[in-house]
Amino acid sequence: MKTTLWKMTLLLGIGIAPTAVSEDLAAVIQASFSDRGQATLLRLEQDPLQQHCSQPRDQPVDDEIAMALRQQRLDAVVFPADGDFLGDWQRGATVAASGRGLQFNDDPSIANGGNCYACHQLAPSEVAYGTLGPSLTQYGLRGQSDAMLRYTWTKLWDTHAFNLCSHMPRFGAQKILDEQQLKDVMAFLLDPNSSVNQPTE
Amino acid sequence: MITRWCLLWLAFPAWADEGVFDQYRDLMGDDNPAIFVIDEGEEFWYQSQGPSGATLEACDLGLGAGVTRGAYAQFPRYFADTDRVMDIETRLIHCMETLQGRDRTVTAAKPYSLRGDFGTELEALVTWLAAESEGVVIAPEQGHLKERAMYALGEEIFFYRAGPHDFSCATCHEQSDKRIRLQQLPNLTDHHDAADAYGSWPAYRMSQGLVRTMGWRLQDCFRQQRWPGLTFGSEVSIALQTYMAVNAAGGIMTAPGLKR
Amino acid sequence: MAGRIKIRAQKKGEMTEVKALMRHPMETGMRKDQAGESIPAHFITDVAVLHGDQTVMQAHWGAAVSANPFLGVRFQGGQAGDAVRVVWTDNQGGTGEGETTIR
Amino acid sequence: MNKTEKGRVSRRRLLNWVALLSTAVALPARAWAAVTRPDTAFGATALDQALMALGETPTRHEGVIFTTPDIAENGAVVPIRVEVDQTVLPNVSKVYVLVEMNPNPLAAVFDIASGTEVYIETRVKVAQTGDLYAVVESDGQLFMASRETKVTLGGCGG
Numbered sequence: 028m029k030t031t032l033w034k035m036t037l038l039l040g041i042g043i044a045p046t047a048v049s050e051d052l053a054a055v056i057q058a059s060f061s062d063r064g065q066a067t068l069l070r071l072e073q074d075p076l077q078q079h080c081s082q083p084r085d086q087p088v089d090d091e092i093a094m095a096l097r098q099q100r101l102d103a104v105v106f107p108a109d110g111d112f113l114g115d116w117q118r119g120a121t122v123a124a125s126g127r128g129l130q131f132n133d134d135p136s137i138a139n140g141g142n143c144y145a146c147h148q149l150a151p152s153e154v155a156y157g158t159l160g161p162s163l164t165q166y167g168l169r170g171q172s173d174a175m176l177r178y179t180w181t182k183l184w185d186t187h188a189f190n191l192c193s194h195m196p197r198f199g200a201q202k203i204l205d206e207q208q209l210k211d212v213m214a215f216l217l218d219p220n221s222s223v224n225q226p227t228e
Numbered sequence: 229m230i231t232r233w234c235l236l237w238l239a240f241p242a243w244a245d246e247g248v249f250d251q252y253r254d255l256m257g258d259d260n261p262a263i264f265v266i267d268e269g270e271e272f273w274y275q276s277q278g279p280s281g282a283t284l285e286a287c288d289l290g291l292g293a294g295v296t297r298g299a300y301a302q303f304p305r306y307f308a309d310t311d312r313v314m315d316i317e318t319r320l321i322h323c324m325e326t327l328q329g330r331d332r333t334v335t336a337a338k339p340y341s342l343r344g345d346f347g348t349e350l351e352a353l354v355t356w357l358a359a360e361s362e363g364v365v366i367a368p369e370q371g372h373l374k375e376r377a378m379y380a381l382g383e384e385i386f387f388y389r390a391g392p393h394d395f396s397c398a399t400c401h402e403q404s405d406k407r408i409r410l411q412q413l414p415n416l417t418d419h420h421d422a423a424d425a426y427g428s429w430p431a432y433r434m435s436q437g438l439v440r441t442m443g444w445r446l447q448d449c450f451r452q453q454r455w456p457g458l459t460f461g462s463e464v465s466i467a468l469q470t471y472m473a474v475n476a477a478g479g480i481m482t483a484p485g486l487k488r
Numbered sequence: 489m490a491g492r493i494k495i496r497a498q499k500k501g502e503m504t505e506v507k508a509l510m511r512h513p514m515e516t517g518m519r520k521d522q523a524g525e526s527i528p529a530h531f532i533t534d535v536a537v538l539h540g541d542q543t544v545m546q547a548h549w550g551a552a553v554s555a556n557p558f559l560g561v562r563f564q565g566g567q568a569g570d571a572v573r574v575v576w577t578d579n580q581g582g583t584g585e586g587e588t589t590i591r
Numbered sequence: 592m593n594k595t596e597k598g599r600v601s602r603r604r605l606l607n608w609v610a611l612l613s614t615a616v617a618l619p620a621r622a623w624a625a626v627t628r629p630d631t632a633f634g635a636t637a638l639d640q641a642l643m644a645l646g647e648t649p650t651r652h653e654g655v656i657f658t659t660p661d662i663a664e665n666g667a668v669v670p671i672r673v674e675v676d677q678t679v680l681p682n683v684s685k686v687y688v689l690v691e692m693n694p695n696p697l698a699a700v701f702d703i704a705s706g707t708e709v710y711i712e713t714r715v716k717v718a719q720t721g722d723l724y725a726v727v728e729s730d731g732q733l734f735m736a737s738r739e740t741k742v743t744l745g746g747c748g749g
Binding site for chain 4 (some may be wrong): 543551
C-alpha cells in the first residue's frame with residue numbers, strides 16, 4: 028500500500044516526473060544538437076508523457092503511473108468552444124495532405140499540416156498513404172453520435188487519453204493544429220460527402 | 229591510380245520496393261550515378277592537400293595505415309589515438325587534420341552538399357570507402373568498453389521521444405512492414421531490416437542527384453522529427469550509427485545504394 | 489577537364505546496345521539554393537553517339553532530362569572491339585566525352 | 592513480405608563500364624548542334640504549343656511502343672523507353688519526348704540515323720502526375736503514344 032500511496036502523491040504533483048531518463052543521456056543529447064530557427068534545444072526536454080513513453084518496448088510498465096497519466100491526458104482535452112465539432116471537409120483534406128509545419132526549415136507563419144496521409148489510408152482515391160496507423164477509409168460510417176464526435180475529437184486532440192504511448196502526435200494538446208483545423212479534419216473523417224467516405228471504385 | 233571501372237551491381241533491399249515500385253525499379257535497371265562519386269572519392273584519397281601537402285594514404289581507418297578494403301564495414305569503432313569511438317566521417321576529418329594539417333573548423337563546416345551543390349569531398353570519400361567494403365560482412369567493433377557504451381547510448385536515444393510531435397526514431401523504425409506514404413520503413417530493431425538499411429548507405433538519392441551519407445541521413449531525419457539541428461560528428465550521431473551497425477552485424481554491405 | 493561518361497557497349501544479336509551514364513547536374517535554372525539565390529541553368533544541350541567515326545544518333549536535350557543523365561540506344565552491326573564514343577556539349581560551353589569498345 | 596532480394600551478387604565483373612578519356616578530339620557534336628535544335632519547341636510552355644512548333648498535331652499510332660512506369664518513386668528521375676514496330680511504322684527519323692505538366696513540356700529530341708534501331712532509353716524529370724508523350728516522325732508525318740505516370744509525394748515531410 029505504501030508504494031502505491033507514494034506513487035499517488037508523486038503523480039498528484041504531476042510536475043515532479045519520475046526521472047526515467049539518466050542525467051548523462053540528457054546532457055549528451057543537449058550537447059549533440061544546436062538551435063535551428065524555431066526548433067530550439069527546449070524541444071529536447073521531455074514532459075512526463077514523453078519520458079514515460081521513451082522506454083524500449085520490452086521494459087515493464089508501471090500500471091499505476093500509466094493509468095494516472097492516461098487519466099490526466101483525458102482530463103486535459105479541450106472540446107470545441109462553440110460545441111460544433113465539424114468544419115469543412117475539403118479544408119480538412121488539405122490539412123491531411125500537408126506534411127509541413129514546425130520543422131526548422133518551415134516558415135512559422137504558414138499553417139501547420141497534419142500529415143495524416145503519412146500514416147493512414149483515408150480517401151480511397153489517394154494511393155500514396157502510409158500504414159503506420161490503421162486505415163480510416165469510410166470512417167464516416169461510424170456516424171455522428173455525440174459519443175463518436177467526442178471520441179474522434181479526443182483521438183485528434185491527444186490520443187494518449189485512450190492509447191497511452193501511441194506513436195500518433197498530440198495534434199491539439201501540442202498545438203500542432205488549431206481548433207478550426209481540427210474541426211476541418213473531423214469533417215474530412217465524418218462528413219458523408221468527404222472523399223474519405225466515397226466508395227472505392 | 230586504379231580507375232574503378234567495374235560496374236557495381238545494386239542489390240535492392242527487399243523492403244525498398246514492396247511491389248508498388250517494382251516496375252519503376254526494373255525500368256531503372258542497375259545504372260547508379262554513384263559510380264562517378266566512387267571515382268571522385270578515390271581521387272580525393274590520393275590527392276595531396278592542406279599545408280603539409282600530404283594525401284590521405286597514411287590514414288588509419290582501424291585496419292592499419294592506408295588500409296581501405298573492408299574498413300567501412302567495421303565502423304563505428306574506438307581509436308586509441310583519439311580515445312574516442314568514431315564514425316567514418318569524423319575519422320576522415322581527423323586524418324585531414326593530422327596528416328594534411330587542414331583546419332577542422334573548415335573541413336567540418338560544410339560536410340554535406342546543400343541544394344545547388346554537386347557533391348562534397350567528404351561525401352565522395354565516404355562513397356569510395358563504402359564501395360571498398362561492398363560485399364563485406366558488417367562487423368562493427370564492440371570489443372572496447374566505450375564501443376559497448378556507445379551502443380547502449382544509441383539504444384536509449386533511439387527510443388527518446390521529444391519535440392512537438394513526440395517523435396523518436398522508434399516512432400517509424402521499430403515496426404516491420406510499415407511505410408510512410410509509399411516510403412518503406414526498415415524496422416531497425418530487427419536484424420534483417422537493419423542489415424538491409426544500414427548496409428545500403430551511403431546511397432545515391434534520385435530526388436537530389438547526390439550520394440548522401442548516413443551522417444546526413446540522421447541529420448535530415450531529426451529535421452523531419454521537428455528536433456533542433458544534429459551537430460556533425462556528434463555523440464548522438466555516432467551512437468545511433470553504432471546502434472544500427474550492431475543490429476545489422478552479420479549482414480552484407482551493399483552500398484552505395486540507389487534510393488528515392 | 490571534360491565531363492565523364494561511363495559507357496557499356498554490347499552485342500545483342502546482330503545489333504549493338506550502348507548504355508551511357510553522364511556526369512552532369514542538369515540544372516533547370518528554376519531552382520534556388522539554400523541562401524535563396526537562383527541556381528543558373530546548366531544542362532546538356534547536345535549529345536552524339538558514334539560507332540567508329542559514323543554518327544549513330546544525335547540528340548538535343550532540354551533541362552528536363554534527369555541529373556547524371558542516362559542514355560540507351562541500339563544500332564545495327566558493330567563488331568567486338570569496335571570503338572563506340574559518346575560526346576556532349578552543354579549550355580555553358582562545357583563538353584563531355586567517353587569511349588569504349590564493343591564487347 | 593520479404594520476398595528474396597533481387598540478385599544479391601557481389602561486384603559484377605561481366606559488364607565493363609570503361610571511361611577512357613580520349614585526348615581532345617574534334618567534337619562532331621558542335622558542328623550540327625546549332626543548326627537543327629528546335630528552340631521554339633523547347634521554349635514552349637504548354638503541350639499543344641510545343642506540338643505545333645514540331646509540325647502538325649500527331650496522330651495516335653499503335654506502332655509507337657512507349658514504356659513508362661505507372662507510378663514513379665520520384666519525379667526527378669523517371670525512366671522511359673521509346674521503341675517502334677518497324678513493320679507498321681517504318682522510316683522513323685526523329686523521336687520527341689514530352690512531359691505534359693512540365694514548365695517546358697518538350698524534354699528531348701532524338702535524331703535517328705538510318706540503320707539505327709528506333710530504341711531510346713533515358714530518364715526525365717516529371718513535375719507532377721500527368722501524361723508523358725512519345726512522338727515520332729516518319730516520312731514527314733508525326734505519330735504518337737502517351738501514358739500517364741503518377742508522381743507521388745514522397746518521404747515523411749511534405
